[in-house]
Amino acid sequence: MVDQIGGTPDPRSGIPDLTGIDIESLPDFQGDPLSIYYEPMETESWALTRCPFVVALGYFSGLQRVWNLPVLTRGTDVWMSLVPMEVESQWIGIDNASGHTVICGLGMGWSAAMTAFHPLVERVTVVERDPEIIELNRRIGLFDRLPDGLGDKISVVEGDAFTWKPDAPVDLLMPDIWLEVVSDGRAGETRRMQENVGAKGVYFWGQELELARHIVRDGKPITDATLAEQAEKFQLPLIGLDTEDYAENTKTAVRQWMKGRWLEGTEVPDDLRSPADDMEPS
Numbered sequence: 001m002v003d004q005i006g007g008t009p010d011p012r013s014g015i016p017d018l019t020g021i022d023i024e025s026l027p028d029f030q031g032d033p034l035s036i037y038y039e040p041m042e043t044e045s046w047a048l049t050r051c052p053f054v055v056a057l058g059y060f061s062g063l064q065r066v067w068n069l070p071v072l073t074r075g076t077d078v079w080m081s082l083v084p085m086e087v088e089s090q091w092i093g094i095d096n097a098s099g100h101t102v103i104c105g106l107g108m109g110w111s112a113a114m115t116a117f118h119p120l121v122e123r124v125t126v127v128e129r130d131p132e133i134i135e136l137n138r139r140i141g142l143f144d145r146l147p148d149g150l151g152d153k154i155s156v157v158e159g160d161a162f163t164w165k166p167d168a169p170v171d172l173l174m175p176d177i178w179l180e181v182v183s184d185g186r187a188g189e190t191r192r193m194q195e196n197v198g199a200k201g202v203y204f205w206g207q208e209l210e211l212a213r214h215i216v217r218d219g220k221p222i223t224d225a226t227l228a229e230q231a232e233k234f235q236l237p238l239i240g241l242d243t244e245d246y247a248e249n250t251k252t253a254v255r256q257w258m259k260g261r262w263l264e265g266t267e268v269p270d271d272l273r274s275p276a277d278d279m280e281p282s
Contacts (some may be wrong), residue, residue: 011261011275014085016057025056027082029064034065034113037142038082043132048075048108048140051081057256058084058250072108077179080107085257089181090114090174092240093203096122099171102197104161106130109137111176111274113146116153120219127164133159162189172239173199181206182213182261187234194236201239208250209258211238215261216272222254223247 009015042050051069058064064084071081090111093182098120101114106128115124128134134156137143143151157164161177177191183206192203204210211230214224220226224247231238240246249274260276262268268277 004046011279012261016055016063017275018055018063021055021063023065026055026065029056029066031066032082032087032114032189034112034142035068035082036072037140037145038108039140041136041139043136045074045132045134045196048136050074056083056085059086059088059257060252061088064229069076070108079179080110081109082110085181086110089205089253090176092176092243093172094118096201096203096239097174098254099123100125100166100168101174102170102171103168103174104164104193105175105176105178106133106137106156107176109140109142111174112154112156113142113151115174116143116146116150121153123168125170126156127159127161128156129158129160131158137272140152162192164193166198170197170199170236173197173202174204175202176205178205181257182230182259184207186210187236189216190235193235195272200237202236203239204236207238207240208246208253212250212254212258212272213261213263213266216254216268217266219267221269222251 008019009017038048040249049071051071054066054069055063056066061084069081070077084088088244094111094114097115097118100123101115101121102125104127106126112124115121139281161175173194175193187210190202211227214230215222216228227241227247231241254272255274260279
């Protein structure tokens with residue numbers, strides 16, 4: 001994330017190629033008002049740090065300059081940061097949240113906090129299996145600092161996302177338990193969670209890419225109709241499909257973030273290709 005100026009990065013990585021890019025002309029990411037609450041701290045396994053400056057690609061948008069970026073790492077793995085991709089890839093779920101919303105995966109607590117701001121949300125339950133990340137968030141104190149007592153909406157429970165069951169009906173399930181935005185079996189893993197939760201709606205992290213992988217593997221174009229058709233095949237009540245420009249935004253996310261991780265047997269059409277699609281599988 002931080003070592004991106006000088007040399008050409010691997011097209012399969014999350015580091016953008018800045019060759020020929022005038023960094024000074026790029027827009028500044030407007031960031032997030034909650035980022036001020038993330039001060040550097042560590043537990044035995046986790047570290048919350050700040051990166052002074054990065055150039056990062058959005059999920060649906062282009063390159064932006066990001067300053068004083070909070071980053072959550074475990075070892076050498078970046079599990080979360082408030083870059084444009086992370087923010088944009090969560091926003092459809094947050095914007096459609098209501099009633100009792102369940103989030104699987106605590107991370108930095110950002111999505112739970114932003115969901116609590118939604119006026120239609122009455123309760124946010126976060127399911128997290130790692131007691132260290134729960135303790136780290138307790139020390140951050142983000143939920144306690146939300147205005148107007150909004151943090152009171154949020155409760156964190158230690159548990160396994162695949163076995164946890166709610167104590168009350170759930171309106172929206174938002175799973176975000178994965179390190180990478182693309183991984184095999186994600187729809188099936190979400191379905192396992194949904195079997196226990198029984199939410200009215202579901203929005204899982206990276207769902208646009210997972211829908212697209214199956215649509216394109218089947219030789220179909222990405223349209224509103226094929227997205228809805230694939231959601232039915234997943235047997236999940238996915239929300240967000242009626243978002244304005246959803247099909248076009250999904251294509252943008254594919255070109256920027258699929259990075260060659262297509263399903264076996266996929267013939268990638270020219271309009272969705274990225275440099276990673278021209279590389280041998282790693």
